[in-house]
Amino acid sequence: MKLIMAIVNSDDADRLVNTLSKAGYRATTISTTGGFLRQGNATIFIGTEDENVPKVLQLVKENCHTRTQYVNPLPPVMEPGEMYIPSPVEVQVGGANVFVLEVTEFGRF
Ligand code: 2BA
Numbered sequence: 387m388k389l390i391m392a393i394v395n396s397d398d399a400d401r402l403v404n405t406l407s408k409a410g411y412r413a414t415t416i417s418t419t420g421g422f423l424r425q426g427n428a429t430i431f432i433g434t435e436d437e438n439v440p441k442v443l444q445l446v447k448e449n450c451h452t453r454t455q456y457v458n459p460l461p462p463v464m465e466p467g468e469m470y471i472p473s474p475v476e477v478q479v480g481g482a483n484v485f486v487l488e489v490t491e492f493g494r495f
């Protein structure tokens with residue numbers, strides 16, 4: 387068994403979970419925050435048998451889209467009288483960042 391951990395955009399999370407559920411997969415969603423942008427994203431855990439992993443990953447790919455975001459870099463240390471004009475930096479935020487972990491035991495009590 388594997389545990390698929392998919393970090394996705396909050397806007398894609400509902401659609402992905404609905405699609406997974408309709409396809410018979412079980413999932414748990416938690417609200418998370420990206421360490422770089424400090425914006426909300428969603429982490430979806432899907433526990434499933436090894437042979438289902440490619441199918442689940444395909445559904446994740448189909449339902450999660452890459453986005454471009456702009457961030458303002460931190461201002462540099464300034465000397466008196468200097469002026470800093472911030473120019474936003476383009477960042478590609480993945481449709482999904484996925485980790486597939488080995489499950490040693492699954493229990494339901
Ligand atoms: P939920 O997804 O809200 O599911 C609540 C209950 O609905 C489940 O109880 C199960 O009886 C049923 N259910 C869920 N998905 C289903 C599906 N695709 N087809 C048919 N019935 C379905 P539990 O199995 O005891 O799960 C309780 C909660 O534990 C779930 O809440 C979910 O948050 C988590 N969970 C369970 N199995 C999981 C797995 N393989 N991967 C990730 N999270 C899981």
Ligand code: 2BA
Nearest residue numbers: 393419420421422423424425427477478479480481482483
């Ligand atoms: P954030 O940490 O908010 O990162 C958003 C996007 O900013 C990243 O997109 C990446 O393009 C860029 N970025 C992140 N850290 C950076 C850094 N140290 N220097 C330069 N650019 C950086 P993605 O790579 O698609 O990641 C989207 C979200 O997935 C991340 O949100 C984070 O929550 C999660 N994530 C990605 N890789 C991860 C990893 N190896 N471990 C844990 N979480 C990860």
